[in-house]
Amino acid sequence: MNNINIENNEIINVVFFILFAFLSMFLVLILFFYFSRKKIVQIEVNKKNLEIEHQKELINSVLTTQEEERNRIAQDLHDEISSKLNVVSLNSYLLKSENLTDEEQSVIINNVIELTQKAIENSRRIAHDLLPPVLEKFGLHAGIEELVEEYNSTKFVEVTYENNIHFESYLVEKHLHIFRILQELLNNSIRHGKATKVSIQFTNFENKKTCIYSDNGIGFDNSMSKNQKGLGMKNIESRIYFLQGNFSFTSKPNEGVKMVFNFN
Incomplete structure (x- = not known):
């Protein structure tokens, strides 16, 4: 009778050990998949963050380029058109002066024509660049x-x-x-x-x-x-x-x- 009880206890212990082993393995697998999934999600998040940062850099590059282009156009308008039109305006005003000789009038008119033509050419170049x-x-x-x-x-x-x-x-x-x-x-x-x-x-x-x-x-x-x-x-x-x-x-x-x- 004692031998039977001992055998039953051993069987129960073995069963409990096997169950414990399975439960431990199951828990380890759950933890493994949990942390693996967490790591994968973190990698994906980091990847998305890098993509977002890269897109921000590209957009900033576009904005910087656009700003430089605006500054260049503004400088061209000032140097190549506005300055010439100012001289045209001054020469036009000089034509109102009294006692101008025919030669002086001819020089002023030629200056106005030449500067106006240059301003037109420069405005076409700026428009072409845009x-x-x-x-x-x-x-x-x-x-x-x-x-x-x-x-x-x-x-x-x-x-x-x-x-x-x-x-x-x-x-x-x-x-x-x-x-x-x-x-x-x-x-x-x-x-x-x-x-x-x-x-x-x-x-x-x-x-x-x-x-x-x-x-x-x-x-x-x-x-x-x-x-x-x-x-x-x-x-x-x-x-x-x-x-x-x-x-x-x-x-x-x-x-x-x-x-x-x-x-x-």
Whole structure:
């Protein structure tokens, strides 16, 4: 009888041990999944926070660029138009003076005509910088062709342009973003990269409209953050962001630069 009781107690102890082991494993699994899930959620939160911060940086870059553009336009209006119109006004006032000789009148009138013509030319240039008329009238393809022709006419650089997509369905705002990106890239290639050859190609790649830009300039170390975060690159990145696209940028010393970006 005692042997039976001992065996029953042992069985009960084994059962309790097994139950305790299962409960412990179950608790460990619950804690594991809880903390794993918590860690995953935290990683996602950190990722979202980084994305938000990055978007803030892009927006700040746009605002900074816009403010610089406004300041430049204001300076141009003051230096190139307002100052000339002030001189035109002064010369017009001098025409009212008595006892002017025919020669003096002729000089004043010629000054008025010359200064007025310069003011008109400068106002056209400022308007062109704000929104090139060719974009609004003929679309992005014609605008890029004109831009390429302007750079090729300098004889300092050879720019080739190939387009295999259609831009007609795009809004003017999108045209302008793409146009400004190319302007910035060309400016960087020539002023900083000392490039003599530039290639611009638009094509469909993996069902996305894609631009492939490259030059043969001096390039730079792409791994250095200071080379990646200049205002020019931030401006380009912000425009691609508004185009709902992505980009990749590669460069090495003495190997030029290459940028590939897509857009919707």
